[in-house]
Amino acid sequence: MRLTDFKYLIYVPSFHGFATFLFFYICYFLGIIEYNNCDNYTHLIYITCIFFFLISSFLFVNRFKTRLQNTYVSNFTCNFYDSVTMRRYVYIFYAIGNLGFVLYLQKVISFFGGVSIFLAILLSEDSTQIRIESDNFSDSIGIQLSYFSWIAAAISLIVLRQSKNKKKYIALIVFTFLQNVLFIDRTRPMWIILTLLISVFPFSHRKISNVKVVLTTFFLGVGFYGLFSIIAVLAGKSLTEKQFKGWDISPSAQNFIYYGTSSFAYFNNMVENEEIDSFKLDRTVYPLLKITSSLGITDQPSSLVNDFYFIPSPTNVGTFLEPFYRDGGFLFVFFGMFFHSVILNALGVFFLKNANPFGxxxxxxxxxxxxxAFFTPKINNFPIWLFLTLGIYFMIYLKKKLKTN
Structure with a gap:
């Protein structure tokens, strides 16, 4: 591998896991936030996970380089969809997504007792209550439908160059982002921004260099730290008083590090206190079991909202390893590492084929x-299953269309 090819690592999904998991594990290991002591065996699991991410990144980097150089030869051409068809998908998905948002909003407003009370809470220091109570509606049809607007926003951004009316699509993207800010949740806005940027990143592979990758990563990190702090203020969290023991750093930095490291302490506590004596797929394939249980085929799966552990501060997230451990113990944890590194990398190569917007x-x-992966599992979330299912469908649809033509 040549030095100039290192920039292609940024396109490998497992390298994203390596970078964030390593950074926050080092922060956890150094004790920037003071937690209960970590078992040596748990440290070994974390280090093994980092090596899984790193080794698989180098194993796949040439495949991603080849795919990018063979497919993304120009800024963007959407040859397999005419503009009318593309606009139709955008409008249909925006309509479905906004219908879902309205249904969700109706439920939340009703829960809080009316529009005036909801707005008063939204604009107060207690706005975090909206996020907390939103967990009660996480499986509602409104929440699930709202994710279709995310797909529409991504398609809008990908095909923006071909549109004469760019302002309209930019407005739709911004509107989708602002809608999700109302959830008073850090994850949703960052999820939208990151996936939109990554969706168009392959078209820039010829223009970037190793230095540009490093600089872009740095400024994105600073930008998301700022966004994290802004949403924390909206959620009513104090950024002027220190809340945790540990290093003498600013309250906002402490809050950010706690967000990234508490999951490691949670997983360690879980390993030390929970014995797994049976194998099940309750958490790892939750969306599938949720559908089959609604049809009366299987029992209701366990909730994805975990109980809180005090480590010593309360948290309920345990890295991406948590559902694998609770479903099948240590052996299944190692399968989870393999899945998140090798299998997801292979899927990534597949989805980059033919510059399909859905892919x-x-x-x-x-x-x-x-x-x-350093924070919480996403592979068992409904929106991920929705996005991957639609991606696979449209990749197969494109393949058939190309054969027909």
Whole structure:
């Protein structure tokens, strides 16, 4: 591998997992935030996970380089869809997504007792209550339908160069982002921004260099730290008082590091206190079991909202490893590492084929799944299943269309 090819690592999904997992594990290991002592065996699991991400990144980098150089030879041409068809998909998905948002908003407003009370809470220091209570509606049809507007936003951005009316599509993207800010949740806005950027990133591979990758990563990191702090203020979190023991750093930096490292302490606590004596797929294939249980085929799966552990501060997220451990113990944890590195990399190569907008958005979400691996599992979330399913469908549809032509 030549030095100039290192820039292609940024396109490999497992490298995203390696970068974020390593950074926050080092922060956890150094004790920037003071947690309960970590078992040596748990440290070994974390280090093994980092090596899984790193080795698979180098194993796949040439495949991604070849795919990018063979497919993304120009800024963008959407040869397999005419503009009318593309606009139709955008409008249909925006309509479905906004219908879902309205249904969700109706439920939340009703829960809080009316529009005036909801707005008063939204604009107060107690706005975090909206996010907390939103967990009660996480499986509602409104929430699930709202994700279609994310797909529409991604398609809008990918085909923006071909549109004469760019302002209209930009307005739709901004509107989708602002809608999700109302959830008072850090994850949704960052999820949207990251996947939109990653969706169009393959078209820039000829223009970037190793230095540009490093600089872009740095400024994106600073930007998301700022966005994280802004949403924290909106959620009513104090950024003027220190909340945790540890290093003498600013409250906002402390809050950010806690967000990234508490999951490691949670997983360690889980390993030390929970014995797994049976194998099940309750958490890892939750969306599928949720559908089959609604049809009366299987029992209701366990909730994805975990119980809180005090480590010593309360948290309920345990990295992407948590559902694999609770479903099948340590052996299944190692399968989870293999899945998130090798299998997701292979899917990423597949989704980059032919510059399919739906495939690109699915690829972006695979990268996001690994970006957030340090914090919480995303592969068992309904929107990921939705995005990957639609990505696979349209990739197969495109293949058939190309054969017909």
């Amino acid at each position: 690109l958005f699915a690829y972006a979400n695979i990268c996001y799944v690994n970006l957030m």
